[in-house]
Amino acid sequence: MRDFITSQFGVSVVLAFIVINVLLGAVSYCIYFERKISAWIQDRCGPNRVGPWGLLQPIADGIKFLVKEDVVPNHVDKPLFIFAPAAIFLVAFIGFAAIPWGGQLELDGRLVNIQVANPDIGLLYILGVGSMSVYGAVLGGWASNNKYSLYGAIRATAQMLSYDIPMGLCILVVVLTMGTLRLEEITLQQTGYWAGWIPQWNIFLHPLAFAILFITALAESNRTPFDLAEAEQELVGGFHTEYSALKFGMFFLAEYAHMITASAFIAVLFLGGWHLPGVSWTQPQATQWYAVLAKIVVLSTKIIFFLFVMMWIRWTLPRFRFDQLMRLAWKGLIPITLALFVLAAALLFFDRQRSPLWALSGNLVILVVALITASSSRLRVTGRQVNLPTIAPATDFVRLGRVEMPL
């Protein structure tokens, strides 16, 4: 038995159990922190009635979700209506399997990875799981048989398809630099130092790719300013308009689970995962249990930092209009990431892929060229899209009780 527990398989099973349960708690407390941060930004109090500082609010919300009546409207496609929240929830939680939480641990003289799975295709696994996350929104919106839900679903699909491309290209930049798809290996390769003290994190090689990956992560997890799929002012509640009780709760929690996955992913790819320079416990050689705990704390801190920035953005920036969103992806991010991709390939060809001087100057050139192009083009950034017709009187939009809305 002890042999089983200390083997990699046993550790993986135990870790999977712990990770799932901790994350389920974490996503509900994400909602608490979202409300607290929004209150702080808007100079309010936030939840403060249930427990000290309102800390028991997520539990109260959970109980409320559980005991509410679970309404399934009469006009929905029932199997798909029930399947959609389950799908989005499942997909949101299996992505964590490939995240390297804490390096290696020495157990009974053997080294085991503190990672549920370390497949050869780690990055592809997360990409594949991420690309399936759109199904929950799409099926939910379709099965609801409600025009607002359907608009939300269509918006979600178009948005995810568009932002998948720059995300994939950013990840390719990292793959070209590191030469591996294993997330643990990517972390390990970032633990060196330049000039003796600057950590070899990828953010110092490709800051532009880091920024774009963060933007696409916001879009993929449907966060403001990219939350057009559930824009309250236009679509009631978007793809989850018809959902109530725990089904709605699952959509809600899945969004936060996506945020955590995306944050962990970016932290591993660009910020060295569990590595912290200058602390001996967070080096790859440290394999004691307390070192592993320290590494987990470091990675969690990076994740919490990203979560905070995402919440900060949500309560600071207004939402994009849909054509602005598409223009940003197709005319802004994709050309820039293509240029970054060519840059990374060129650096690899000349064997300079780890040289910060060349990579940073390349990034700078791309940024300057992009800014010059953007400022010299005559397309206005705001305002109505040029090729759309002028706005017709409101009566033209209403036909047969069917409201035609511009996407």
Added chain:
Amino acid sequence: MRTFCPSQCDQSVERKRYDRRPLASARGSDRRRCPLLAACIATWLGFSSTVVWASLPTDMAQSTKAAAPGGLLEAFLFYTVAGGVVLSALGVCIAKNIVRMAVWLFAGLGSVAMLYFLLAANFLGAIQLIIYAGGTLVLLVFGVMLTSKSPWVRFDPPKVELIAAAVVCLALVVSLCTVLARTVWSSAEGIVPGATVAAFGERLLTTYLVPFEVAGVLLMIVMVGAAHLARQEE
């Protein structure tokens, strides 16, 4: 008090126009749905258990395979996943609603990916998930949503098409069975390679460079053509 609800109003108009049957039968009776639901659950059980198994660390997966070639676990997983493939393929054929067909197809493509994972072809499995389950199928659903007039529109092909399809399928089944019977299956002892991505990439860029590039050019042409078709007339 009767309140105006655009969605219900919409629905009655649409149903009258496109489907004269009552709503209950349009959605299929409960009795018909039970086996489909059960099949769905079985598929997902297989899916999830295989995800657990396939995501085991590679050395672990190898040692199970090496210790028990054709072992109970592997046989169990194979038959679960294969059953999932067959069931979801049946579901695609039986379903009348196009979006439900797409969901069945999703289950089928996912189960095929699981088969790849079972064969330790991790890269193929991941690509199957990303391209087919995550990309192509989303486009399909997207197209259906943008073009369909009513959510309850049913897919009822005419008899002629059904017969033609049956003939083609029968020919396919016969030819596949012939190939299966005639093939000499090679079986080799040895450890399944855990890391296939690097070898895959190397082959693609050396031995199979020309087909790889031709496929790339083909996709490029398709993209340019699609962009041309979708462009607004000046």
